[in-house]
Amino acid sequence: MRNVFGLVVAAGFGLMAVVSSGVQAQEVGPHKMPVAEWGDEEYHVEVIPDAKAGTVTLLVYxxxxxxxxxxRKAIDAKSISVAFKSPALTVKAAPSPDKGDPAGKSSRFVGKAEGLDKLGKLEGTVSGKVGSKVYSGDFKQK
Structure with a gap:
């Protein structure tokens, strides 16, 4: 009887492992904010809203x-957009190059918006065009 019970418990743990392996952990950036992945690990974009300043900063890695x-990685993009889910709010961020960014490229993008103080847990999509390639990736705060 003990062996059968052991198999059932072991099978139960095996099932739990399979179920939990389907849950993907959300990425968090250096500023402890959610990250959207672009392409197959080509780029990562950290989403940093500042409700007090009314800005959203997007940092590209x-x-x-x-x-x-x-x-960080400077990219050739005219803008990056972030669409928050709740409340629905879209912010267009323009390049705001850092000191080390090469001419014509930026690793930081900043946009202004009202309503950032109403954001709950951060969830949405970051989209942009780097050179001639269009990217889009979802993010979700833990």
């Missing part, structure tokens, strides 16, 4: 390693 090393 390269691959997964760059993200976790806080190594």
């Amino acid at each position: 390269g691959d997964h390693d760059d993200l976790h090393k806080a190594k």
Whole structure:
């Protein structure tokens, strides 16, 4: 009887492992804010709203390693948009290059918007065009 019980418990744990392996952890950036992935780990974009200032800052990183090393990557983009789900709010962010960004590229984008103080948990989509390639990725705050 004990062996059968052990198999049922083991099978139960195996089932739990399969179920939990389907849940993907959400990325968090160096500023502890949610991150959207663009392409197949090509870029990561951290979403940082500041309700007091009425701005959203989007920081661009390269691959997964760059993200976790806080190594930003300047891109050739005219703007990046972030669409928040709740409440529905879209912000267009313009390039705001940092000191180390090469001419014509930016690793930081900033947009202004009213209503940022009404945002709950951050969830939405970040979209942009880098060169001639269009990217879009979802983010969700833990």
